[in-house]
Amino acid sequence: MIHVIIIDDHDLFAEGMKSMFKTKDGIEITHHISNGHALPALLEQVKADVLLMDIDMPEIDGIATMELIQKQGIHIPTLMLTMHQSMRQVKGALEKGAQGYILKDASKKELVEAIVKTSKKENYFHPKINDQVFDYFRGKNKNNSGIQGLSEREKEIIRCLAGGQNSKAIASNLFISEHTVKTHRRNIMHKLNVKTSAALIRLAIEKGIIELA
């Protein structure tokens, strides 16, 4: 029997997981906590074979929670659970030594497989995220230099774009040549690896470059 502790702020989800596993699955959710802060204390009292860790939690997220227990010298195979396929999260989870990564739209069968593999310290990645992961690790440099690599001037131009200005308007606004604006735009799009200004604005908002009203 694999003993699992689930860390998830969505109580309903955790409750559901508890109910889902029957003895014949060889898996039992023994404990549930909804806040990562409580995990170290719990682990001093009970033993677990696998941690089923939600990544997206408000106070302390799954990655920070792993960090927390690892600092205390505790190492339990951990399966990260998420709704999003954010590359940043996958990366963070891997860096902290997560054994596997599975999406909340997986099937029960897949989850069982993931938990079993995790308990054996094997790696499991949900099929749906595979391509993304591999793409990421192939093209590592570019993705990372992205936002941080933008200069202040470039961010300024992004904000102008989001305000509906075209290159000519931006040029006259900033007292520079339209050629310069176009050069900046090109560099920005190259750095962020987008091909349309629509995608650029979306990314910029996601990354907090643009403040929404």
Next chain:
Amino acid sequence: MIHVIIIDDHDLFAEGMKSMFKTKDGIEITHHISNGHALPALLEQVKADVLLMDIDMPEIDGIATMELIQKQGIHIPTLMLTMHQSMRQVKGALEKGAQGYILKDASKKELVEAIVKTSKKENYFHPKINDQVFDYFRGKNKNNSGIQGLSEREKEIIRCLAGGQNSKAIASNLFISEHTVKTHRRNIMHKLNVKTSAALIRLAIEKGIIELA
């Protein structure tokens, strides 16, 4: 016994819900579908007392799904289920006549209460969102100019744009002519009174047409 259909793209969550309810709760999750598009067909075959509807779904969200079945003259008490407390979503759900609104971090007890109330066509709102809702309906009514005039198809095209697709890609994606996409784009920009796709995307995100990752 209250018969419930759950519509949620997160299969694991739905599976969990199914397992969670025992006969003594007086609630049974009879069916689960992960895509709102399939709901009308399902409702022709089976009867349900309550719909437990996830709001955040990729292809067609919970609100659009309600709209879909209502257009077919079907009216089933619906409990909206969400992780976020987005005001836009609460509002959309209310406008479409949702009976209740509950967060995924509710407890099982709360969910049972919510389902029971919903089945009686009473309203249920999760305590955590109450303040927000009231603030909203006290506060404002003015800001959504233009948005409500957008058709579903138009919103779909906006989301494609935000994903970095150009007109040609969108056309091939949606199996329509590039001319049609350009017509939609023109109509959208006219309705929202913007002149560049950059400004369009910013506005669309501000107004909640696009969900950020």
Next chain:
DNA sequence: TTGTTAATACCCCAAAAGTGGTATTGTTGA
């Protein structure tokens, strides 16, 4: 000192966006 980067500016050109029309079909609501 030398190397790197940010900001500036210009060239060319194909592709896409944006702007002005018109029009057909199907659905829906008054």
Next chain:
DNA sequence: TCAACAATACCACTTTTGGGGTATTAACAA
């Protein structure tokens, strides 16, 4: 039944983007 609207599609046209270069200057760091 009829008007309104959504979704579809096409034409013609101008402007803007996006992508390929290259280059100068100032500032800053190794």
